Amino acid sequence: MALDRDLLDAVRDLDEHDLRRLLILTRAQLQRSGALSGEVEPEVRLRQQSVRCGKTGCTQCPHGPYWYAYWTEDGKRRSRYLGRLLDEDALL
Numbered sequence: 001m002a003l004d005r006d007l008l009d010a011v012r013d014l015d016e017h018d019l020r021r022l023l024i025l026t027r028a029q030l031q032r033s034g035a036l037s038g039e040v041e042p043e044v045r046l047r048q049q050s051v052r053c054g055k056t057g058c059t060q061c062p063h064g065p066y067w068y069a070y071w072t073e074d075g076k077r078r079s080r081y082l083g084r085l086l087d088e089d090a091l092l
Contacts, residue, residue, distance in 0.1 A: 008083075042071040046082070 014022065030036035046069055050062035067082040 042073055044069050044071045046070075 011019075011022070027036065046067060048065040049068050050064040051066060052058075052061045053063055069080045069082055071078055
């Protein structure tokens, strides 16, 4: 399920205090649902990447850059597409 752009914009506009409150709330919700156990959280690295669409005859490849999150979980490298909505300034 993709996140709504309005939701992402609202999160981006939060100050540090409200972001910490949101982090506490989301951790509690993930623990309650069983998606997050008491384990140490993985180190997540964010990276911009250009992507080829694979369509024959596409003259605009590669597309992007798009943001991706990378982390290691159960010995496997995982990634998640974050979109192009994130600013580099917002991540630093």
